Amino acid sequence: MILLGDMSRTDENLAQGSPSGSRAPWLRTAEGANLLGADGHLGVTIFEEITTLAVRTGAINLGQGFPDEDGPDLMREAARDAISAGANQYAPGKGIPALREAISDHQRRFYGLTPDPETEIIVTTGATEALAAALLALTGPGDEVLTFEPFYDSYGAVIALSGATHVTAPLLAPEFQPDLAALEAAFSDRTRVILVNNPHNPMGSVFTREALTRIVELANRHDAIIITDEVYEHLTFGVAHIPVATLPGASERTLTISSAGKTFSLTGWKIGWMSGPAELVAAARTVKQFLSYSSGTPFQAAVAAGLALDGSFYEDLANTLQRKRDILSEGLRAAGMDVFTPQGTYFINVDAAPLGVTDATALARRLPELVGVAAIPVPVFCHPEGAERTKSLLRFAFCKRVDVLEEAASRIATLKDRL
Incomplete structure (x- = not known):
């Protein structure tokens, strides 16, 4: 970490938050993302x-x-065509219809899932915004959010911003699969969300059906929502990706998140999406519309074309x-x-x-x-x-x-x- 020097008196006052002494949201965020040194100094990622x-x-x-x-020529050309055709203003808050329909068709083709494009899918500014909207919509002080560890740094940041407590269960070498006993011990009646990143960044593991099934069983036992980060869904080697939402007892409590960035090598376009039960999607959409509202109108049309590419x-x-x-x-x-x-x-x-x-x-x-x-x-x-x-x-x-x-x-x- 590169330290940025002593915090000014103004920063110190901000860090104290409200008169009650609560910590300021930005400071919780920094701490959750491991950006604070032991002495409280702020660093960069x-x-x-x-x-x-x-x-x-x-x-x-x-x-x-x-x-x-x-990424693919077809998609880059589709983006240029969309710009030339005038698709340069706000997209609908939940995404253009063509992309929502393409996402639904993609889920059907690859996994047999059939989310309703009107009520069970929203388009987001990358998977990062989808994760933030879902966590901020569904968790808060007094709740626990369970992730596996190591964890992608934005998870810790948004969990802390929400005011929830971040609980972890380890992924152990050499396979970096969930330790199922430790996972069960990490659950509690305060577990509001379990956030599952699969395939997993940073460890490169693809969770087994046994592990995923156990996650669903424990989520049902503790009435927890499952949020899955599946942005690497098509980047697997010799093993199949299993969406959590396809498992028995999962679909009614699972929000599935993915994006175009990793699959199509177009990370700068920042086009992601979320699908799941209408009531959970609506909760996340309520928050999302006050984060970015919408973004990337011409890129959304191009991603719709990309999702239609054959196997x-x-x-x-x-x-x-x-x-x-x-x-x-x-x-x-x-x-x-x-x-x-x-x-x-x-x-x-x-x-x-x-x-x-x-x-x-x-x-x-x-x-x-x-x-x-x-x-x-x-x-x-x-x-x-x-x-x-x-x-x-x-x-x-x-x-x-x-x-x-x-x-x-x-x-x-x-x-x-x-x-």
Whole structure:
């Protein structure tokens, strides 16, 4: 973390919040996202810090998870056509009809789900807004939100902003599947939401049917809502993605979230969506309309065209990513690290302990200078106990061109000698 210096007196007053002493929302958000040091100083995200180091040193940045190749020509041309045709004003708050219908058809084609485009689907400014709208709509002080740990940093931020308590259950090496006993122990009668990220970022695991079924059973026992983040649904390698909403006892209590960014390599378009029971979607939409209201009108039409692509597109996407995964894996193994081969997403994790490294965060800050490659330390995705458990783990992104990954693998292979 890069510290921004002492907080001013004004900042200190803001941090105190109301006269009753409650913490200001921005401060809760920063704390939930692990942006506060032990002394309370405010820092930047680890992504910004590592990217800055990569730029300064000219390193290959495998820290942030965004592709370096554009998405399908068909979709980019559709966006240009929509702009030329005048689709440049506000879209309906719940999304243009063509995209909501395409989302419904996609869910039917791949999973047998049939959400109503009128009442059970909304389009959002990326999956991030969908998650924020759902959590802010459904949770608050006195509630608990349960996630797996490590967890994507925005989860902690929004849970804290909502005023709910963030509870975690661990994903343990080497498979990074849910620890079912720990999961059951983490549930309580205060559990309002369990947030399931599957396929999982940062760990690259794809949860088994057994694990997902147990999640649904426990959610029913404790009358909890299930929110699923499935943005990597088509990025799996040799295993099938199982949407939670397809499991018995899940559909009536599950909000499913996904987006175009990861599937189509168009992360800058920020087009996401949410589907589920009409009453839960309506609750989230009530909050969402006062966040962005709507966004990306011409991009929505283009995403509708993309979702209609046939199954071969999705198969080729996964096969290409699997090849990229394997290229980077070779370099990581050659460096002497333990490699946890991911079943999904475009992230691969390693344990640097065999190199005598006990602090992955310190190593991440040295990597750009040492070997010209940047990565993210896994402990930043954890609360203190989880950070200790994952203290020697690093995450690399392999959603880059093959030539870039080959060069990165070659550089990483020299790490053992450079250390």
